[in-house]
Amino acid sequence: MDITVAGHAMRLLPQRAAYLVDAGLLLVADLHLGKAQSFRRLGVPVPQGTTSASLARLDEALASTGARSIVFLGDLIHSARSRAPATWAAVARWRDRHAGLTLHLVRGNHDRHAGDPPCEWRIDCVEEPWPVANAAGLVLAHHPTPVPGAYVLAGHLHPAASLGGRAHDHLRLACFHFGPAVGVLPAFGSFTGAKVLPRSPADRVYAVHDAAVVPLPPPRGGRS
Numbered sequence: 001m002d003i004t005v006a007g008h009a010m011r012l013l014p015q016r017a018a019y020l021v022d023a024g025l026l027l028v029a030d031l032h033l034g035k036a037q038s039f040r041r042l043g044v045p046v047p048q049g050t051t052s053a054s055l056a057r058l059d060e061a062l063a064s065t066g067a068r069s070i071v072f073l074g075d076l077i078h079s080a081r082s083r084a085p086a087t088w089a090a091v092a093r094w095r096d097r098h099a100g101l102t103l104h105l106v107r108g109n110h111d112r113h114a115g116d117p118p119c120e121w122r123i124d125c126v127e128e129p130w131p132v133a134n135a136a137g138l139v140l141a142h143h144p145t146p147v148p149g150a151y152v153l154a155g156h157l158h159p160a161a162s163l164g165g166r167a168h169d170h171l172r173l174a175c176f177h178f179g180p181a182v183g184v185l186p187a188f189g190s191f192t193g194a195k196v197l198p199r200s201p202a203d204r205v206y207a208v209h210d211a212a213v214v215p216l217p218p219p220r221g222g223r224s
Helices: 035-041 050-065 085-097 109-114
Strands: 002-005 008-013 017-020 025-028 069-072 102-106 123-126 138-140 151-154 159-164 170-178 182-184 204-209 212-215
Touching (some): 008 050, 025 050, 050 085, 159 204
Parallel strands (some): 069 102, 102 123, 138 151, 151 182
Antiparallel strands (some): 008 017, 017 025, 159 170, 170 204, 204 212
């Protein structure tokens, strides 16, 4: 799904990432590497293979866009308990396969507790809000806090859309949620929750379904 945000062309990807076309920049929010491992260390049985699944989708997003750089919009690593050797080795192998990529991390709340990623991942860590050098008027952040004079692209909230059917059934899908001053990307990680955000008629919401990104109509009767 190709849209325009603050005058800049952006492609919304079914892998739950966004691509700034002119900047050649892939945006990925809330990957939460090692979250499953962190839960297992607490004795909670959770699925295996979440890191591999996330890295595979990241490869798909890179292949479909030809992005030259990635900016992680915070919460790259879930917690200090996530630092498992197998997880770290998998990410290191992925990084070696993409040695030519420039990687940045806009630190999020989980990153502050987990610490910066290992040096061998070669990720430049910055503070929010971080202006996009070749996309005037856009700033990147983890927390969706408005910045005067700019449009903010952020994560943190793990937005979802709730869709109702005629049989009173409901389906919750990850979504991109663009308000007047802040756009929130869906969580990229394979093992993350989601939250349905309040929505006004001015907001643009795009649900992610299988291999497609689908625009949703405005809510009926005002806010939802």
